[in-house]
Amino acid sequence: MPVPLLQEKISDSSTTTIMTPLSTDLQNKREKLKDLALHLVEDIRPEMKEDIHDPSYQDEVGPAPKLEYVWRNIILMALLHLGALYGITLVPGCKAYTWLWAFLCYVFSILGITAGAHRLWSHRTYKARLPLRLFLIIANSMAFQNDVYEWARDHRVHHKFTETHADPHNSRRGFFFCHVGWLLVRKQPAVKEKGGLLDMSDLKAEKLLMFQRRYYSPSVLLMCFILPTLVPWYCWGETFQHSLYVAAFLRYAVVLNVTWLVNSVAHLYGYRPYDKNIEGRENVLLSLGALGEGFHNYHHIFPYDYSASEYRWSFNFTTFFIDCMAAIGLAYDLKKVPKASILARIKRTGDGSYESGCGAFPNSSIIRVWICAGETPMQKEETCLPSQYLHITMWWNEEAHCQALRNQHVHTLSSYKSRLIDLGGQELGEERLDRSAGMNAVVPLNCHMKKAMEKQSIPKEQLWAKMAFQIQNL
Structure with a gap:
């Protein structure tokens, strides 16, 4: 998942069929229906294919591209984390309302990524009406992980060319690189090349996204730093120091690292019940912090599923949030993969952990x-x-x-x-x-x-x- 800072811009209902022997005619009908179900899943989101993995792309033989450090990013990231570490020492002295406010800002920020930049705009897994889109764009600015257009472009490149040099945070380059190191260096040539070839016309057509992109710097300054600091300082008399270092710096650093864990931990540690041939993993503990983004083996196989998981609300607050928005009419056209297609993929490419229960929940x-x-x-x-x-x-x-x-x-x-x-x-x-x-x-x-x-x-x-x-x- 993309996060901010200075890098070059790129040019613009579960159903299982179990049968007893039937007549040949009914068996043939069953096979036709099964084939139809598997075919329909490919058309679950026909309007967008830019995030579907392209297995034909392979890295050129030879050494990995040389890394060029961006020292400004390194210094800013170091200062942020030093401020966050100091914020940890101030947590015991904060008022209870400040803890609650920092937590609410955390959830709000994460939803701007998970329900907004990720599931709505990167993958088009559901549709949202204007009030919900406005809510998510504001939350996304508080998260400060690049504007939605750039975030979605990098994320689509990640899915299409995953685990290659065209992947912005290629996990094969090690934990540190895919966690944060990719933000401290200039984009790889293949990332810039492939990102520039993606069709991003759907996002360019959204005026709200283009407005955020145009005024991203002031929106981030206001939502990520000024508002989280001023509310506890003004509303319940928290000290300015506690407000700034806990509600702003510490909260922001935690949001960043939880997001980065999806790039690192969810590509390196966990089970692969849906496809053992890819690096995305199922990690339930990560889903708790990332509000449902830890089911990464499933997500890379079925990126068009609005739940990003087979299990709907379990360890998946983002899906619960989207369902609540759908219940009041603000979200609609939620796309879900049929159970038959999931089971067929498990049988074909899974690592066996699904059947053994290892890939399931506690x-x-x-x-x-x-x-x-x-x-x-x-x-x-x-x-x-x-x-x-x-x-x-x-x-x-x-x-x-x-x-x-x-x-x-x-x-x-x-x-x-x-x-x-x-x-x-x-x-x-x-x-x-x-x-x-x-x-x-x-x-x-x-x-x-x-x-x-x-x-x-x-x-x-x-x-x-x-x-x-x-x-x-x-």
Whole structure:
């Protein structure tokens, strides 16, 4: 993720299909639907492809380009961090309101990056109405990590040419370089070349972004330093020294380093459940500080997902914020990758941590689900978070039943709740099962299926296209 300072400018609903043997005709229909779903995910955001990885680009053979230090950046960054370290010593002497104000400024700043520059403008994962865009552009100025246009351009280059010399913060050059070192040197020639070739017309057409770009320096001075300092000093009598060093310098340094950790830690440490061939990693602890940006293996595979994660609100405050904005009509056209496409990618290129539970969350459960018909059971494992429903599209059969087992090595499930719904969301029946003894919880489906068929007069050979079964981890 890009951050500021002097470098040269560049010219301008989870559903898993589990089946029992059906007729050849229905099998063919299933394969067609599956192919269609996988095809549609590629068109989830047809208006923008500038952030899609280009595997054809490779670095030229030879030594890495020479680094040219920008001493002004080095000095300013050093002074900022010295001020932040002094601010840490002042924290115990701050008033409680100052702590709260610094934290609110931190969250506001991070949202300007995560919900604004990143998910809205870099990746176009959702659309926002003017009040929300104005809120995010102000928050972005408080974050002080370059104006949105330049931030988004560098970030699209990072995705398109990741882990090459055209990547602004190439993690293959080491932790320090991808964390902060890339800001202390001039841009690599390949970064300038590839950045200049990107189509940025969508951002150039936004007057609000061009206004911020034109007046970026005064907006940063006001939002990042003056306002955070004056509010506690004027409103509740905090000392000027505590206001400046804690609410301004320390808060800003923390925002910068949390953002930089997405470039460094999330490319070097963690699991790769979606694609083991790329450097992006899943790091839940980082997501806590970065408000949802730590699911980096997923994000680099599916950059067009507004949640930047498979798990929606879990460790992902930014997604919660966007959903709240959508609930009041300020955000819309939220793009989400279908579960079938995610599972297909995991099966094809994942490192195996998804199935083992290593890539999942603490306190999640691996629920092993299978449907049996005669002597041909089909089995599937899924990660189920607490209070989350596991959705399974059912192929109905007279002898079909579903069984869920807790995994001995993960969080213990104490009870389940099951319900049958149609794919339009209408609930057709619900049953709660408490596991009082033993490790098995058997959920017979026949009665639910038959009742649903009678209610909707659906022939059983068509039921696979109409029903979904859900298990909830309570």
